[in-house]
Amino acid sequence: MSDAQRAPLEVAIRGIGLLAPGLSSWPVAAAVLRGEAAYAPAAAVLPPPARLPPAERRRAGPSIRLAMAVADEAIGHAAIDPQHLATVFASSGGEGSNCHVLCETLAGADRQISPTRFTNSVHNAPAGYWHIAVGSRSASTSLSAYDGSFTAGLLEAATQVLATGSEVLLVALDVPYPEPLHRLRPLPGAAGTALVLAPPDAAGALARVAIGLVDATRAGPLSPCAEPGLETLRSQVPAAAALPLLEAVARRSIEQAVVLGYLPTLALHAVVRRPG
Amino acid sequence: MTPLPISAYTLTTALGVGREPTLDALRAERSGLAAARFLDVELPTWIGEVAGLATTPLPAALADFDCRNNRLAWLGLQQDGFADAVLAARERWGADRVAVLLGTSTAGLLETELGYRRREPDGALPDDVRYRDRQNTYSVGAFVTRAFDLRGPSWVVSTACSSSAKVFASAARLIAAGLVDAAIVGGVDSLCLTTLYGFNSLELLSPEVCRPWDAQRRGLSIGEGAAFALLERDTTAPQGWLLGVGESNDGFHMSTPHPEGAGAIAAMRAALADATLGPGDIGYINLHGTATPSNDAAEDRAVGSVFGQQTPCSSTKGATGHTLGAAGGVEAAICLLALRDGLLPAGLHVQQPDPALGLNYLHHNQHAPLRAVLSNSFGFGGTNASLILGRAG
Numbered sequence: 001m002s003d004a005q006r007a008p009l010e011v012a013i014r015g016i017g018l019l020a021p022g023l024s025s026w027p028v029a030a031a032v033l034r035g036e037a038a039y040a041p042a043a044a045v046l047p048p049p050a051r052l053p054p055a056e057r058r059r060a061g062p063s064i065r066l067a068m069a070v071a072d073e074a075i076g077h078a079a080i081d082p083q084h085l086a087t088v089f090a091s092s093g094g095e096g097s098n099c100h101v102l103c104e105t106l107a108g109a110d111r112q113i114s115p116t117r118f119t120n121s122v123h124n125a126p127a128g129y130w131h132i133a134v135g136s137r138s139a140s141t142s143l144s145a146y147d148g149s150f151t152a153g154l155l156e157a158a159t160q161v162l163a164t165g166s167e168v169l170l171v172a173l174d175v176p177y178p179e180p181l182h183r184l185r186p187l188p189g190a191a192g193t194a195l196v197l198a199p200p201d202a203a204g205a206l207a208r209v210a211i212g213l214v215d216a217t218r219a220g221p222l223s224p225c226a227e228p229g230l231e232t233l234r235s236q237v238p239a240a241a242a243l244p245l246l247e248a249v250a251r252r253s254i255e256q257a258v259v260l261g262y263l264p265t266l267a268l269h270a271v272v273r274r275p276g
Numbered sequence: 277m278t279p280l281p282i283s284a285y286t287l288t289t290a291l292g293v294g295r296e297p298t299l300d301a302l303r304a305e306r307s308g309l310a311a312a313r314f315l316d317v318e319l320p321t322w323i324g325e326v327a328g329l330a331t332t333p334l335p336a337a338l339a340d341f342d343c344r345n346n347r348l349a350w351l352g353l354q355q356d357g358f359a360d361a362v363l364a365a366r367e368r369w370g371a372d373r374v375a376v377l378l379g380t381s382t383a384g385l386l387e388t389e390l391g392y393r394r395r396e397p398d399g400a401l402p403d404d405v406r407y408r409d410r411q412n413t414y415s416v417g418a419f420v421t422r423a424f425d426l427r428g429p430s431w432v433v434s435t436a437c438s439s440s441a442k443v444f445a446s447a448a449r450l451i452a453a454g455l456v457d458a459a460i461v462g463g464v465d466s467l468c469l470t471t472l473y474g475f476n477s478l479e480l481l482s483p484e485v486c487r488p489w490d491a492q493r494r495g496l497s498i499g500e501g502a503a504f505a506l507l508e509r510d511t512t513a514p515q516g517w518l519l520g521v522g523e524s525n526d527g528f529h530m531s532t533p534h535p536e537g538a539g540a541i542a543a544m545r546a547a548l549a550d551a552t553l554g555p556g557d558i559g560y561i562n563l564h565g566t567a568t569p570s571n572d573a574a575e576d577r578a579v580g581s582v583f584g585q586q587t588p589c590s591s592t593k594g595a596t597g598h599t600l601g602a603a604g605g606v607e608a609a610i611c612l613l614a615l616r617d618g619l620l621p622a623g624l625h626v627q628q629p630d631p632a633l634g635l636n637y638l639h640h641n642q643h644a645p646l647r648a649v650l651s652n653s654f655g656f657g658g659t660n661a662s663l664i665l666g667r668a669g
Binding site: 009092093094099102103104106107111112113114115118119120121122123124125127128129131132134135136137138139140141142143144145146148149152155156158159160162163179180181183184185212213215262263265266 | 655
């Protein structure tokens with residue numbers, strides 16, 4: 001009996017948001033993932049978050065913009081009220097440009113850093129802004145598992161769905177570092193994925209996903225994306241690790257198994273089923 | 277939730293390395309805080325520093341992870357038989373059935389901060405700055421996983437000062453879902469420039485030792501700490517119980533708590549509901565109690581509205597400092613010591629109680645049998661977590 005069979009954990013996907021190089025929204029991405037449209041790589045455009053008041057909007061750096069954009073798309077897609085929606089934010093490393101400016105200032109003669117930059121340096125800044133923007137007091141977790149951050153976020157969100165029987169918004173996001181940190185952590189571009197997850201029998205599901213953990217040595221190769229450009233993205237940006245799973249959703253396969261990366265020792269086995 | 281046994285726990289802060297020195301200091305109402313003398317930092321503030329970290333590298337096999345934060349983690353793991361308990365759990369359940377879920381705010385950022393002072397002529401960082409195994413938020417999770425050769429799920433929660441309280445909830449969910457049978461939880465956070473100068477920029481650092489619940493409180497004293505607990509599906513000799521967890525968000529402001537503590541109230545009520553306990557079942561509350569004027573005022577109202585004003589409570593941050601991402605774990609461990617010994621620890625450094633605050637704040641230790649206690653941890657981004665812990669017996 002495989003580990004995946006020993007501990008199946010099933011959730012429904014009710015809404016999707018996506019923003020990545022060449023993929024400006026979930027419908028655009030879905031067409032590329034189905035092979036119906038060509039992939040045209042271009043840097044992701046991160047819109048100023050319309051939900052935030054003007055002062056906060058100005059202060060919102062790329063990770064906050066990215067998170068709000070994909071979260072907004074996913075809740076719109078699911079037609080769900082975000083005010084009572086628990087959230088999980090998964091990011092490999094938070095806001096790289098902000099970290100760089102703080103380190104540069106702290107290495108200088110005058111170490112007086114900006115209070116806004118410090119406040120925004122916390123890993124849970126995107127979550128904090130989101131909950132302010134939508135006026136939500138629901139629970140929120142922000143986490144990292146380096147390259148496995150999306151999968152860790154999926155595990156946290158899915159176990160929350162199981163524990164509470166309520167929807168959870170999962171937002172995975174990564175933005176690149178500027179130099180000199182870029183050389184140490186070369187993320188090629190910003191990418192974000194948001195999923196509204198729900199109990200498996202939820203109405204209006206786009207797909208049902210049964211997930212389980214498998215030993216990396218027995219999991220076989222990670223599922224690739226069919227499109228070579230997307231495969232590059234998947235392998236280089238942690239928040240794009242969801243693409244093979246989303247490809248199965250976009251293709252509306254009756255049933256398709258995918259293997260997603262997680263930790264050096266562990267992979268995620270997911271069976272994506274079309275509802276109905 | 278189904279109560280989860282805690283089969284081992286430990287903590288290391290400025291107050292002491294391991295449980296017994298910590299308990300000695302608590303019994304003596306002694307503080308581990310001192311005027312800051314950390315690197316070349318010139319800030320008029322007090323800190324809670326763990327001695328010896330700068331001069332004690334990690335074992336050679338773990339050298340890739342060598343940084344202040346992981347050194348502190350390593351020091352903490354060696355105390356109170358914790359490492360042996362983890363090895364026993366690995367043996368019992370299997371390496372793939374033990375999760376590692378830890379909290380931190382800044383991980384090994386200090387070494388990158390210092391590396392920025394030594395950039396090459398082309399701007400590059402020196403070779404000893406390591407991103408993945410030291411700076412990255414997950415580095416402490418990877419480090420502890422590697423140190424015990426574990427193969428289970430792992431991540432690091434980084435929700436500022438509630439981080440290492442929230443991992444108790446994540447672990448309970450993973451165990452309930454059947455994905456693992458045991459989990460190492462807790463948190464590690466170490467002194468770095470970003471937090472010292474950052475809290476200074478917000479004018480939240482006290483120029484004297486922090487004084488939670490004092491009328492003249494002027495802000496926090498930053499500390500560092502490592503705290504770990506081992507949760508197991510079942511165990512023969514529990515050292516305490518995780519009875520309930522409540523999580524919420526303020527949805528109000530990034531760095532200021534909701535003035536009425538609305539999110540904090542929601543977290544405490546959720547924890548009570550999770551534990552199926554009433555306010556009267558809680559014998560002691562370990563407050564978040566940072567000693568900023570706004571935190572203590574909001575928390576006083578929030579706790580009062582859930583529990584009334586009779587439940588004995590205190591902040592132990594006057595003893596340990598605010599250990600930020602480790603605070604939830606550190607204070608959970610203090611609560612487990614309190615439960616074991618019936619010791620309700622004093623809130624230190626109150627010279628003049630704030631007449632605007634109404635809780636039953638302990639100015640000196642009290643002794644009373646405790647069955648269940650609650651610990652609050654709140655943080656930037658409006659994040660709130662409350663843990664309810666129970667006595668072993």
